[in-house]
Amino acid sequence: MSLVPLRRRELLIGAAALTVPAFAPLASASAGLIVTPGQTEGPFYPVKLPPDMDADLVRVQGQAAQAVGQVTHVSGRVLDKRGGIVKGAMLEIWQCDANGIYNHPADNGQKRRDAAFQGYGRTTVDGDGRYAFRTIRPVAYPGRTPHIHFKVHAPGAGRLTTQMYVAGEAQNARDGVLRAIRDARARESVIVALLAAAEIEPGALKGSFDIVLDL
Numbered sequence: 001m002s003l004v005p006l007r008r009r010e011l012l013i014g015a016a017a018l019t020v021p022a023f024a025p026l027a028s029a030s031a032g033l034i035v036t037p038g039q040t041e042g043p044f045y046p047v048k049l050p051p052d053m054d055a056d057l058v059r060v061q062g063q064a065a066q067a068v069g070q071v072t073h074v075s076g077r078v079l080d081k082r083g084g085i086v087k088g089a090m091l092e093i094w095q096c097d098a099n100g101i102y103n104h105p106a107d108n109g110q111k112r113r114d115a116a117f118q119g120y121g122r123t124t125v126d127g128d129g130r131y132a133f134r135t136i137r138p139v140a141y142p143g144r145t146p147h148i149h150f151k152v153h154a155p156g157a158g159r160l161t162t163q164m165y166v167a168g169e170a171q172n173a174r175d176g177v178l179r180a181i182r183d184a185r186a187r188e189s190v191i192v193a194l195l196a197a198a199e200i201e202p203g204a205l206k207g208s209f210d211i212v213l214d215l
């Protein structure tokens with residue numbers, strides 16, 4: 001099933017919710033979640049999935065070296081519009097390495113690619129709807145502000161393809177893909193603050209990115 005028919009259904013529910021008095025606590029809480037906007041998959045989704053595609057992109061199985069870049073822990077929940085967890089949701093992420101190179105034949109510069117960076121990973125939410133990835137802080141490459149690509153699969157309910165951005169990046173304001181999200185609150189919902197996370201590991205960053213599906 002696609003998310004599209006569900007979105008239409010929710011629009012109708014959303015219109016009905018407008019008639020609910022603003023002080024109704026349950027109604028306003030359930031109407032408060034912003035659906036994560038869909039964004040282009042872009043040209044660099046893997047042609048061939050890597051042998052190691054776990055949730056730790058900083059380490060590739062069988063390699064002693066760690067990926068170049070600042071280790072970043074990205075975690076969050078996959079939710080429906082009412083804040084309920086989406087059981088069994090599976091997430092994929094992919095991004096370029098610290099040199100701005102994707103593990104993809106269409107990306108020029110494969111010779112400069114950091115072979116110690118996994119580039120792609122996947123995981124499934126736990127019983128509380130939570131996911132976590134260990135990756136590197138995304139970097140800019142020509143024409144794009146730093147971002148991480150996400151694809152979220154909700155069992156029996158379709159999938160969402162989107163991108164996550166880093167708060168405070170000067171290039172965010174000029175990024176065509178990010179700017180194409182016209183609704184300001186939806187745009188803000190995909191921009192994540194990365195904070196020092198020495199309690200997780202020295203020198204690392206952490207960011208929280210909840211993904212709200214149109215369910």
Ligand SMILES: [Fe+2]
Pocket residue numbers: 042044144147149
């Ligand atoms: Fe990209």
